[in-house]
Amino acid sequence: MTADAPRHRVRVPDALLASFDDEAGRAWLAALPALAESYLDWWDLRLDGPPAHGTVALVLPVARPDGSRAVLKLQPVDEETRGEPLALRAWAGRDAVRLLDSDPATGTMLLERLDASRSLAGVADGTVALRILSELLARLVALPAPAGLPTLADTAAAMLDRLPHLLSRLEVPADRPLLTTCADAMREVLPEPGDRLLHWDLHYENVLARGSCAGSAGPTQWLAIDPKPLAGHPGFELLPALRNRWDDIVATGNAARAVGHRFRLMTEVVGLDRQQATGWTLGRVLQNALWDIEDGAATLDPQQATIARALLGIG
Numbered sequence: 001m002t003a004d005a006p007r008h009r010v011r012v013p014d015a016l017l018a019s020f021d022d023e024a025g026r027a028w029l030a031a032l033p034a035l036a037e038s039y040l041d042w043w044d045l046r047l048d049g050p051p052a053h054g055t056v057a058l059v060l061p062v063a064r065p066d067g068s069r070a071v072l073k074l075q076p077v078d079e080e081t082r083g084e085p086l087a088l089r090a091w092a093g094r095d096a097v098r099l100l101d102s103d104p105a106t107g108t109m110l111l112e113r114l115d116a117s118r119s120l121a122g123v124a125d126g127t128v129a130l131r132i133l134s135e136l137l138a139r140l141v142a143l144p145a146p147a148g149l150p151t152l153a154d155t156a157a158a159m160l161d162r163l164p165h166l167l168s169r170l171e172v173p174a175d176r177p178l179l180t181t182c183a184d185a186m187r188e189v190l191p192e193p194g195d196r197l198l199h200w201d202l203h204y205e206n207v208l209a210r211g212s213c214a215g216s217a218g219p220t221q222w223l224a225i226d227p228k229p230l231a232g233h234p235g236f237e238l239l240p241a242l243r244n245r246w247d248d249i250v251a252t253g254n255a256a257r258a259v260g261h262r263f264r265l266m267t268e269v270v271g272l273d274r275q276q277a278t279g280w281t282l283g284r285v286l287q288n289a290l291w292d293i294e295d296g297a298a299t300l301d302p303q304q305a306t307i308a309r310a311l312l313g314i315g
């Protein structure tokens with residue numbers, strides 16, 4: 001059976017098929033059309049538009065029995081995705097997409113439909129977009145994390161455990177001390193790992209507008225989608241927006257200054273102590289670097305190295 005066998009109403013987009021290259025992923029994709037259809041039947045939904053997807057999730061626009069619009073989101077359950085329904089329930093539709101129903105057995109969620117054609121990535125003025133994202137972040141992290149989520153304290157400790165072994169795989173001499181410095185900075189803030197509900201993946205494409213342009217009155221309501229929630233310190237949330245729209249950073253001709261400008265705007269709006277935010281952001285650089293090295297990289301990602309140096313004042 002192929003993933004898009006014609007007897008299925010649900011077709012998995014080719015790009016999503018291409019983004020899973022291991023055996024478990026392929027098995028999940030092969031079962032995905034039938035799984036999606038079982039939820040269409042279970043929640044009595046009608047398909048209502050072409051499928052969307054990110055790197056892991058299949059998102060189907062659907063209509064509910066009362067005619068209201070929703071989306072069905074299916075994704076493999078792992079340590080990162082498991083907490084998504086819990087976090088969305090805690091935010092209760094205020095600053096993140098509203099969770100209408102979910103099945104913990106498979107991680108499938110029925111969500112309020114937002115306007116997928118309007119994400120923060122489409123807001124032309126970078127500073128305006130950054131301010132909107134920062135204000136949203138401030139509201140999201142105002143909540144304490146519900147019990148049962150992975151913690152930043154554990155995540156950070158696990159990173160420090162893996163570091164010595166992975167460090168030796170870096171080939172460029174200057175990369176090793178930079179990563180060690182990131183780890184040292186994170187060690188300093190580790191005694192206060194925080195207890196807030198973190199989104200962890202708040203980049204511009206994960207912020208969508210509520211309602212359609214035509215039907216909305218008043219200012220746009222921007223809501224987060226796609227959290228990979230964690231209990232911890234909000235300083236760990238800044239890196240995605242520091243990295244997004246990198247062309248804008250390059251265009252200024254002074255990357256360190258432009259990164260510093262973004263960092264100051266975010267810490268000011270979210271109300272973060274700069275030293276703590278620096279420590280946790282460098283911890284986030286470390287996290288990404290460790291993943292890259294585990295995936296075979298022998299050098300640090302230049303953007304991330306630029307961000308780390310800028311925050312350390314050595315850019």
Ligand SMILES: Nc1ncnc2c1ncn2[C@@H]1O[C@H](COP(=O)(O)OP(=O)(O)O)[C@@H](O)[C@H]1O
Nearest residue numbers: 052053054055056057059111112113114116226
């Ligand atoms: N509630 C929603 N309403 C409308 N579109 C959505 C909604 N949630 C997700 N999408 C669409 O599906 C895409 C992938 O969803 P996302 O939750 O970001 O999954 P991934 O983890 O794969 O990035 C989004 O970029 C968006 O286009």
Ligand SMILES: [Mg+2]
Nearest residue numbers: 054205206226
């Ligand atoms: Mg996403």
